[in-house]
């Protein structure tokens with residue numbers, strides 16, 4: 060294709076729910092493509108990307124394949140969170156079923172830097188076991204992942220959530236912080252210091268959005284229990 064030739068407009072589905080997916084929707088719309096972003100519908104008040112939006116599950120790989128065909132998408136892009144594994148597996152199957160080409164844009168994981176004190180674990184359950192008794196723990200995990208820690212009544216937990224919990228949390232000793240992660244390491248460090256945090260638990264999600272807490276932990280020399288995806 061010659062450089063000055065206009066891009067042929069395509070109909071593109073983005074499996075989203077991440078900042079990267081929003082940026083991608085904006086870029087592709089700017090190029091003249093017709094973009095639809097699909098969200099799972101987990102967040103009450105999500106930041107919406109430009110272009111069309113659809114919300115909710117497809118009903119497995121077959122449902123996603125049917126949707127791709129019915130709507131006549133030229134291609135689709137998996138830009139979901141790297142820990143959202145089921146939808147990524149469904150995307151691969153749906154591409155095979157429908158014949159609509161799939162592109163994966165999953166962000167790379169964070170790499171340990173000098174000064175980082177990470178203990179790497181393979182699962183949420185292993186993270187809960189790895190905490191020393193008496194720790195004050197910042198749990199940087201979504202609501203659906205924190206139950207594994209409720210048995211650690213010998214620890215204190217600081218829990219940050221985007222949306223308030225529907226029912227009281229079953230922790231013996233915890234404090235709740237409502238809101239999104241800050242992109243400013245100083246603010247994250249101030250939060251940890253104010254609550255006397257001794258340990259962090261988080262998943263190795265990669266990307267810039269949650270990295271400020273990792274920088275803050277490095278500066279404060281706090282151990283991080285890092286859950287890796289396989």
Ligand code: NAP
Pocket residue numbers: 074075076077097098099101114115116117118119120122123138139140142143144145146147149201
């Ligand atoms: P998951 O376990 O991989 O997916 C569970 C089911 O939710 C899928 O089988 C699918 O239902 C539906 N689903 C997931 N993502 C969807 C999407 N973008 N559009 C339509 N349906 C979707 O996913 P998850 O870990 O629950 O994450 C859900 C969404 O939140 C993802 O889109 C992800 O990008 C975003 N997110 C996740 C995390 C995380 O930590 N997991 C963090 C930030 C953002 P059907 O089988 O019925 O189609």
